[in-house]
Amino acid sequence: MSETPAPRIRLAKLLAQRGIAARRKAEELIAEGAVTVNGEVAGVVTFVDPERDVVLVRGKPLPGTPGKAYYLMYKPAGYITSRGEPRGRKSVLDLCDGLPVRVEPVGRLDYDSEGALLLTNDGHLAHALTHPSVGAPKRYLARVIGVPDEAALQALATGVPLEDGVTVPAKARVMGADRRGNAQVEITVTEGRNRLVRRMMLKVGHPVLELRRQSFAGLTLRGMKLGEVRELTAAEVQQLQAMAERKARRRVGRSQS
Numbered sequence: 001m002s003e004t005p006a007p008r009i010r011l012a013k014l015l016a017q018r019g020i021a022a023r024r025k026a027e028e029l030i031a032e033g034a035v036t037v038n039g040e041v042a043g044v045v046t047f048v049d050p051e052r053d054v055v056l057v058r059g060k061p062l063p064g065t066p067g068k069a070y071y072l073m074y075k076p077a078g079y080i081t082s083r084g085e086p087r088g089r090k091s092v093l094d095l096c097d098g099l100p101v102r103v104e105p106v107g108r109l110d111y112d113s114e115g116a117l118l119l120t121n122d123g124h125l126a127h128a129l130t131h132p133s134v135g136a137p138k139r140y141l142a143r144v145i146g147v148p149d150e151a152a153l154q155a156l157a158t159g160v161p162l163e164d165g166v167t168v169p170a171k172a173r174v175m176g177a178d179r180r181g182n183a184q185v186e187i188t189v190t191e192g193r194n195r196l197v198r199r200m201m202l203k204v205g206h207p208v209l210e211l212r213r214q215s216f217a218g219l220t221l222r223g224m225k226l227g228e229v230r231e232l233t234a235a236e237v238q239q240l241q242a243m244a245e246r247k248a249r250r251r252v253g254r255s256q257s
Contacts, residue, residue, distance in 0.1 A: 011035065011046040014055065018062045019102040022083060034058050069101045070232040070240070071119040072216075074224040077112050081105040092117060095227060106130060107138075107192050107216070115140070115213025116221050118240075119229070128244035129217055135168070135190035136217040136243065140197050141175070144206040147183040148174060152204040156187065160203045167191065167200055182209065217243060 015026035015035070027044050029035055035042045036056045048055060055062050075081070079092045082105070092105055096119065106118040106126045120126055129136045148156075156172040168191050175184040183206070187197055198208045214221060218239055224230060232240075
């Protein structure tokens, strides 16, 4: 019986997987002649066997396949949470250059918002935590115009009609007000819609002036500085995995009932 050939992947994809560079930059490195495969200068359309071929970048071997990595960032305002952006705005990934592995943001956090942002290369967990059925809690502190009354808080608690559908009930409470009559509102949501908190508060008559995500899926900013990135503890990783697994079991149970 003949041996099944090993799967081959595009060279640029391999470089990205090993944390050398993003796909586009990896293709530029290859085009420059900086990458060799088995001693030969590679072409942009080269396919390789990661297990057998010897790939060097400027004469240096690739790092080994990275393990799972989990980080929390205190995202500053003025950064997007994606890699490519036609308007040239800065990405949170620009703040991750010092990390030993390539990671991706989990979910969204608006360009003009700051706060807790999970980063990981664990695609399975990232997908689970952003799935609507999981409902990972996201707690925000919003400075809004005016002070929401009981009717506004009740509307948030029961669901606000937006252009893309009624929101899932949220928890909201007024934390205080300043001399200008603007309030600090703590609001916890379990959805991941674009600019959700800002749209909800606008709908109930209290536009957001500033917004900070205090926690994501139980991970808090406690002790962190703006722009800081820290590795999660083993206990925090287990907490996230347990949340995703518990919700998945409930989803399966409902589908079988």
